[in-house]
Amino acid sequence: MDDQNKNLILATALSFLVILVWFVLFPPPEPDTALDTQPPAQTSQTEADATASVPDATTQSQAAPEAETREDELADAPRIPIATDRVSGSISLLGGRIDDLSLNDYRVTQDPDADIVKMLSPVGTADAYYALYGWAPGGGLDPTAVPGPNTLWSVASGEALSPTSPVTLTWDNGAGQTFTRTIEIDEDYLFTITQSVANTGDAPITVAPYGVLARHSEPSDLRNFFILHEGVVAMADGELTETDWSDMPDFAFSERERARAEVTQVAQNGWIGFTDHYWMSTLIPAPGTAFKSVAKYDERRDIYQAETVMPTQTVAPGTSVTVTSQLFAGAKEWDAIRTYQSAGVEGFIDSIDWGWFFFLTKPIFWLLHELNLLIGNMGWAIIGLTLIIKAILFPLAYKSYVSMAKMKELQPQMEKLKEEAGDDRQKMQQGMMELYKREKVNPAAGCLPILLQIPIFFSLYKVIFVTIELRHAPFFGPFQDLSAPDPTSIMNFFGLLPIEAPEPTSILALIFIGILPLLLGISMWLQQKLNPAPTDPTQQMIFAWMPWVFMFMLGGFASGLVIYWIANNTITFAQQYLIMRSQGYTPDVFGNIRSGFKRKTGEDAKK
Template sequence: MDDQNKNLILATALSFIVILVWFVVFPPPEPEVASETTPVSQIAADGDTAAAPAVSSASTGAVTGAEAKAPEAARVTIDTARISGSISLQGGRIDDLSLKDYRVTIEEGADIVRMLSPVGEPSAYYALYGWAPGTGLGLDDVPGANTIWTAPAGETLTSESPVTLSWDNGNGLLFNRKISVDDNYLFTVTQSVTNSGTSTAALAPYGILARHGEPQDLKNFFILHEGVVGMADGELSEIDYGDMPDFSVDPREGARAEVKQVETDGWIGFTDHYWMSTLVPASGQPFKSVAKYDERRDIYQTEVVLPTMTLAAGETAEVSTQLFAGAKEWGTIRAYEKSGIAGFLDSIDWGWFFFLTKPIFWLLHEINKLIGNMGWSIIGLTLIIKAILFPLAYKSYVSMAKMKELQPQMEALKEKAGDDRQKVQQGMMELYKKEKVNPAAGCLPILLQIPIFFSLYKVIFVTIELRQASFFGPFQDLSMPDPTSIMNFFGWAPWAGPEPGTLMATIFIGILPLLLGISMWIQQKLNPAPTDATQAMIFAWMPWVFMFMLGSFASGLVVYWIANNTITFTQQYLIMRSQGYKPDVFGNMMSSFKRGQKPDAK
């Protein structure tokens, strides 16, 4: 067999080994399962208690945590076009938030996604604001985790009507907290304090995001970052939940913590697969950024602590910060970045191949805006990628055709040189140079396809735009594996197939993996089977191995692979015919079932 085909086999085999090892050692996660939670009313009735997070230290002193009672205080309702929930007047916590546009599953009547939940419920997750006392003030002089705020009765927080919480410490300090929210997921929290006493007061505003324990639906999949995400003066940081217990103990924080001083622009919060909460100080505002793990109570925290303010008698101080709590939608987050949140788009986990994943997603997003169907958009994206790579593909297939023309001369060289392999190699190199043929040209499209494949896998797995995105028929979630199966005759039988993502579903594959295997097999038939028995066996098994291996992948990725194989076959067939080489595709297909018969091009 010629060197060009050997290189092609080697590149293909190496690609197969890399993908196989990657996804066998790190298999895709199981499908998301909705977690059950305890209603707030039941918690209040039971009178359960849970620990509140420790408050960060300001520059003038540290504040220790206190035991937080169950959220029995009155609540202010949150109701906008996209979110619903409530704010507890105990601590003024934003601790009950659901996303109206997203359902837990694609099943009819499924619950909407709940993002934040109060203390006392499983995996409590909330935002808490307050003031750290400075010199001359004690914990009782400032609002904390258990402070009972007041608010006008019957008020509802909407995108048009903010709410204001108030608390008077009884010693000359009056605190107000104005909370507003936009049409999407961005809250603005304006904290103010008025010193009506006779002495100077020093205190520092802070914001906290706290999670009690790791998320119940944590994926722990290496291609996805889950945990702390933050930006500090242009530097992005990502810390997995599993790495936070390894922080060194910071004596200023009283827990394991990583502390950064941000000079101008930054933010910090928690990111999950599709959802994120982030504390965002005003642009140009210096602050202390803290990622903390309290191992005593198994609480994960991110904090922003602003500089200490000193108020003389009669003075008022005010500071505004923002809280993002919602879905990681590309368009929404990009709009926030353009409005002044520096580097906010990097909160989406684009990965190492960000220089590919970002433009690939942008192109897919724009195509979907025109088509309105993510499955057809993936096929359209494939067409564009193949068009961009066409010049290289053209050179590759022309080189393959020329190599076929040189086949008789190469065979003559081998017969003449006998067992002298060095002489054969030298003769072939001279022949390649004389005929201006690059034997490695055929490998380049395959090698380029590997990072594109990984980048598209990242886009499909990470971005929320692919979550529950429909194609047609049974394919109503392109971020999940093919839901059809041979077991129920691809949906025609009255019984259900195996659960997507399970071992049974991988063995009893659906229609998309089957089409993938067939498309790869037909693409192979553009060339006759290799004469070497080992190479012929590798080629013969490869489509079917890929068929089962990719069967558990997101169906959107399998759609891309099928479209890519179909377009590649068409391109190669037409280019080879234009060069005078007529592939006997049908004959090569028949030879797969007949031993000893090896039809070739005419």
């Protein structure tokens, strides 16, 4: 077996093995109780901080049964509506919780009548998920003197929260301190929360402002797919931390936090929150502010929390203290997140899971995003991206295909060397190396384009799977979601009948494959026909089956990725065909010639 075939088979086998393990071992999956949110202890940046006490929190839900419906729970406390073009919901005056939020631009499915995505939910509902703000008492202050999860706030101003109309809540503890909370929202997903306390009493008080995101149990729609991070995402002074849901119960138990917790002291800039596949909530202290970042799991109640705790502050009589922070709650849209990063949220773009190949996924997504804005169709943008990638790699591809043509030209001499060497493999290898050196041929050149395609393939798959811009993105006809597998099959006459194709994980999906996997198999077969056929019968059989094996393997992948692969194969076929002709060979794609080539002679050479 010559070195070229060895290298080609090795590269192909490696890529085949990687994708096979990925597909078989990690297939895409098929698509509570009383609150005991304990306001976190304040940061231990001073001795005064360390002595501050944290009150236990109780709620009405601990004394009453769980509400039967979301509507029942929402009606349990007075509320202020949230009404913007992009989000809707309400704020509970009990605790001042932001616990009811829906994303108006996104639906659960592509059905026009499907429910819009509900992101935050109040205590007592399935998947309870909410944001809570307050003050932790310090310096011996009575816990009842600060607002907590049970505090019933009064509305000082504002009837509904909108980008042009903030709301202000107030609470007087009856002991000389008045607490005020102003909530604002922008046109997208960013809330601004301004907390203040005015001390009209006779003695100073010590308090520490905090923010909490709480989720009761793991999300019900958890994907649990290795390519996607779901759980806690945090930034602390430029260092990104990602913690999966399954890892939080392994935190060390903290007596101070009364739960399993991981605590990070942030010196200047940071944020922490929960990230799902497409949605995210994040607590964002003001830039330049030191705070304690806490990821916590209360195993007694199965509650996950992310917390930010500001330094303890002493409020002297006749003075007031004001602290401002922000809350992101919405879709992980690249444009919106990038805007917030530009406005001062350090490293916020990294809240999107770019993966290990971030140096490829980020520019690939940027280019895909810009092409989509230019073309107006994500499917054509993927094809445009493929053209650009192939253009960048063309110099390398050109050398590769020229090398393959030269290797074919040397085929008679290589056959002669085999005959002369017989069973002496060392003599055969030495003769071939001398031949390559004399003719200035690199037998490994043909493998380089294949090897470079592997990280690009993984990066594009990451982009298509993770970014919300590909969710429900249409192409044409039956292909209305490029993040989902091909919806066509022979069962629905390839999209002509309103019948759903088999699920990607079903055995039927391996039999009744769709249009895109078929085109993929054909394009791989055509591309293979341009390459010199191996002389070994076993190798010939492997190469003959490979396009159809890949066709079935990739049939359950996102249709956007299959479109990329088809476009890549088609462009590669055209490039290789033209380059082969320029080197004096006319590829005989459909012929039965073993080598797949015939030398130009006579009239053919003049054409």
